[in-house]
Amino acid sequence: MRSLPRSHLQVQKATLPATVPNGTRRRILETALRLFASEGFHGTSIRDVAKELELQPSALYSHFPSKEHILAELVQIGHEAHHEALRGALLNAGTEPAEQVRALVRAHTLLHAAHPQLAVVVNEEIHTLPPELSAPAMALRNQSAAFLREVIERGVAMGRFSPPHAVATAAAISAMGVRLPYWYEPAGTLDIETLADIHTELALRMLGRR
Amino acid sequence: MRSLPRSHLQVQKATLPATVPNGTRRRILETALRLFASEGFHGTSIRDVAKELELQPSALYSHFPSKEHILAELVQIGHEAHHEALRGALLNAGTEPAEQVRALVRAHTLLHAAHPQLAVVVNEEIHTLPPELSAPAMALRNQSAAFLREVIERGVAMGRFSPPHAVATAAAISAMGVRLPYWYEPAGTLDIETLADIHTELALRMLGRR
DNA sequence: GTCTATACTGAGATAGAC
DNA sequence: GTCTATCTCAGTATAGAC
Incomplete structure (x- = not known):
């Protein structure tokens, strides 16, 4: 190598x-x-x-018709796991916006910490797929992004959150998780439960929860 | 394509x-x-x-000895511009930790917004270089990361900041900028000066500045 | 479902003339 | 410093036997 x-x-x-x-x-x-x-x-x-x-x-080639199809399967698996984790978290989170943000950020962080290689491949290589192979994953990705966006918008409407900019703040919250595989080492001193708590706290601070 | x-x-x-x-x-x-x-x-x-x-x-091949050397040059240019921007910002920022964070985040964000392709290539492809070609850039990268880390540590020591975790918060602040090229479109309604202000506000909220 | 063998293509890079 | 021509190798994928 x-x-x-x-x-x-x-x-x-x-x-x-x-x-x-x-x-x-x-x-x-x-x-x-x-x-x-x-x-x-x-x-x-x-x-x-x-x-x-x-x-x-x-x-x-008895298992996959091409190298691209192997990547497409990985990309799909990653997006399904992500979407499922966020959906499940939201389902058990009650109706308070702060609780919902906590649930989403916790799930987002735990998934990226538990499957760092999958996160890296999904995010860096989805663009190398032809559109027909990436379309299902892209649809899931849009739905998953909407979870956080809608919770933030509702929290703002209810007077619970006061972010400087809803879209940019949602992107910043998401970015914490997405960048995790590039620096976080599970073998180190910071365990993933503590890390999830830290990220939820950072997210709520960004949102200016009251 | x-x-x-x-x-x-x-x-x-x-x-x-x-x-x-x-x-x-x-x-x-x-x-x-x-x-x-x-x-x-x-x-x-x-x-x-x-x-x-x-x-x-x-x-x-009259200009570069190999394809890898083209990439290495781009990676080096990107890291030099980044390091130079952060160093210059810090130099003009005074001694108050909050001011220094503002300066660093502003420079970090403006650079990623102004050169999105360079940011993407530098971050995603530096790993494809053999170590001897990436070493100078990696050294700059470590120095640049230290700028933010040291300002945060000093702010904590002075009682100005209270982040939930210094290292994770530094990573979260950096991640906002690094992920910009993946969603931000300069042609849209959000201009880059406003964006830089938003990111500095988010960073200071995460740090719990008082 | 795995093997051996191979077809075919596109890749990075070089030689040598101008 | 750019051209034409070409070398050499590694890439994806397939054919057909077991």
Whole structure:
């Protein structure tokens, strides 16, 4: 390997949500995920993936019709897990805007901390997919973004929040989670529950909750 | 083009800081920057760059010894501009921690808003460089990160700031700027001066300034 | 579902004339 | 400093046997 890896992302075992069934297909996805996160999609060849799995390159084509379809599946899995986590969090959060923000930020942060490689690949490589392969994920992404936006707008309307700018503040809150895989190391001193608490506190401070 | 481009990044003229002298070398860097931002480093071929410039591929090798060296130059330019902007801002900011944070966040945000493609390429592709080519930029990056970290630590020590966690809050403040190119469109209703004000306000709220 | 073998294409880079 | 021509290799993917 000639390139400079993302150090802690590379060594970590690439974790996929439990929703993906075991078997060769899952092993392909896990291996591709780790390599895509470390070397990028275009920087990883079908041969690299096959070698890691001790398979011949041709064997992969029994499971996926193309390398792009492997990426598309990862992108879809990531977006489904994210959307499901936010939806579930909101469902159990009561009606108070501050509680809803807490639930959303907590879920957003925990997911990015638990699946850092998936987050990196999903966010950096979705643009390399042709539109027909990325469309379902993009739809989910828009819905997930709307969760936070709507909670903030409702909190503002109810007089609970006073952010300097609703859209920019929503982006800032989301950015905390999205950037997590680039600096946070789960093996360090800061555990992910504490981190989620910190992010909820930062989000509520940005929103000027009263 | 088969891939889904980052819509507004693709159409925008790729801007390089004024420090890069005019000439063929600059034109190569600008074109490579636009293509790398849209298609990724590995997704862009030397032939793509040459075609866009109406040159033969071999002509590029009179200006750069390899494709990787083009990327390395862009990464270096980006890090130098960033470091220079933060250093200059801090120099003119007085001694009050809140003023220093304001200056740093303002510079950080303005730079990411003014050079979105450069920010994207620098952050997503620096890892594809071999360590010897990325080392100078990595050194600058560490110094730039230290600016904000030290101002926050000093503010905490002086009793001016009360962030829930200094490191995580510094990361959150930085993330606002880094994620800007992925959602902010300069052509829209939110001008970059207002945006910089919003980000400084958000940063100071996160820090709990009194 | 995995293998061996290979087709085909596009990649980065170089040689040498002008 | 740019051109034409070309080398060499690695890439995705397929054919057909087991």
